Amino acid sequence: MLNQIKADAYRQIHSRGIYFTLAAAILLGGMITLNGSFYGIMVSSTTMRRLGAANWSALTGLRSATLSATILLYLAIALFVLVMGQEFSKKIYKNTLVSGISRLAFMTSKLMTLLVDVLVLTLSYYGVVILVGELTGWSAGAPLLTLIQTLGMMLLTILLFIDDILSMGVIILMLTDSIVTAALFITLWPVLMATCSDVLGWSWLTYIDFTDVVQKLALGTLKITGLVPYLVVCLAIIIAAGGASAMMLQRKEL
Numbered sequence: 001m002l003n004q005i006k007a008d009a010y011r012q013i014h015s016r017g018i019y020f021t022l023a024a025a026i027l028l029g030g031m032i033t034l035n036g037s038f039y040g041i042m043v044s045s046t047t048m049r050r051l052g053a054a055n056w057s058a059l060t061g062l063r064s065a066t067l068s069a070t071i072l073l074y075l076a077i078a079l080f081v082l083v084m085g086q087e088f089s090k091k092i093y094k095n096t097l098v099s100g101i102s103r104l105a106f107m108t109s110k111l112m113t114l115l116v117d118v119l120v121l122t123l124s125y126y127g128v129v130i131l132v133g134e135l136t137g138w139s140a141g142a143p144l145l146t147l148i149q150t151l152g153m154m155l156l157t158i159l160l161f162i163d164d165i166l167s168m169g170v171i172i173l174m175l176t177d178s179i180v181t182a183a184l185f186i187t188l189w190p191v192l193m194a195t196c197s198d199v200l201g202w203s204w205l206t207y208i209d210f211t212d213v214v215q216k217l218a219l220g221t222l223k224i225t226g227l228v229p230y231l232v233v234c235l236a237i238i239i240a241a242g243g244a245s246a247m248m249l250q251r252k253e254l
Helices: 002-013 016-035 045-052 058-067 070-089 093-098 103-135 144-176 179-200 203-208 210-219 224-250
Strands: none
Touching (some): 002 016, 002 070, 016 070, 058 103, 070 103, 070 144, 103 144, 144 210, 144 224, 179 210
């Protein structure tokens, strides 16, 4: 499994796609901070008014970055394609499995690589927001400990929610053998969940609704204790997706 992770890391380091993706995340973070603006998918007008009316500070900058973090999911699709696309679209994974690695170890290594990739993407994004905010002379807006806790909560939530959706994309890839279909699923998931939540009113959908949780984080209405169920659901989906993907791979002929 370690060799597979090393092979994926080597391929990504020598791919231009990873650097373009990181550059896009850095550019997005810089634009948010310099312009004092925010972007996002399925963001309510109420959220935009409340955040837009706030005095800009380090805390406001972090909240605006979190509100815009839904765009990171679409950047992460490039990472998904880099990690999963070539081997499954060209069925090169068969050569890897023949070499002796188990299917569970293979899928675990892929999901771990995706997790690390999304972590680097998220850290780069928030790192630029903090750096540019410091250079522009923002006030803190909150005690240092509060800022650290807020940043940690936001980083962990964005990381797990994005990886959660990518993990479900892996299942779609196993079912369809199409990287395009999997990427389309990842693209549509946040919109579909937000729409279903609004139309159907099912309260349990909030735990898998990416756009809803980022708005709650951006407005500061979701505290650390209230965040635990969201993170538990994300971890459960990631683990279940890894196991399901390995089982589906087990049924594929070499």
